Amino acid sequence: MFLDSxxxxxxxxxxxxxxxxxxxxxxxxxxxxxxxxxxxSKDKELQVDLSAEIEPTVSVDVTGEMSVDAFYAGTGIKLKANMFTDSAVKADIKVRGNRLASLKFSLPRETNEIFSAR
Structure with missing residues (x-):
C-alpha cells in the first residue's frame, strides 16, 4: 500500500x-x-548455453472518495481506477570458447496493458 490518506x-x-x-x-x-x-574439462574450451525468460506483472489500484456528511444523511462520489500490465522477455546466450558468442532476445507474447476507471 503506497497511499492511505x-x-x-x-x-x-x-x-x-x-x-x-x-x-x-x-x-x-x-x-x-x-x-x-x-x-x-576435456578440451579446456568454454562452452556455455544460457536460456532465460523473465515475466514481469504490475498492478496498481487507486480509489478516491469525496463525501458530505449531513449527520442524518450523506452523499458522495467514489472513483476507482486500476492499471495492469503483463509482458515477457526471452534471452538465449551461446558461448563457444573465444571464437563465438551469440546473444538473442525475443518477446514471446504481446504486452497486455489494461486501464479502467469507474
Missing part, C-alpha cells in the same frame, strides 16, 4: 467535506532459466 474540510454550509484516497500496488516477477556447460 483522509482529510476532512469544513465547508461554508457548516457540513464536513471528507476527502479520502487509497492506493495499492503489486509486482510479480517470474524467472525461468537453464544453464548448460559441456566439454570444459
Amino acid at each position: 483522509k482529510y476532512v474540510v469544513p465547508s461554508s454550509a457548516g457540513l464536513p467535506l471528507s476527502l479520502s484516497a487509497t492506493g495499492a500496488a503489486s509486482i510479480n516477477i517470474k524467472l525461468y532459466g537453464s544453464l548448460a556447460s559441456a566439454g570444459f
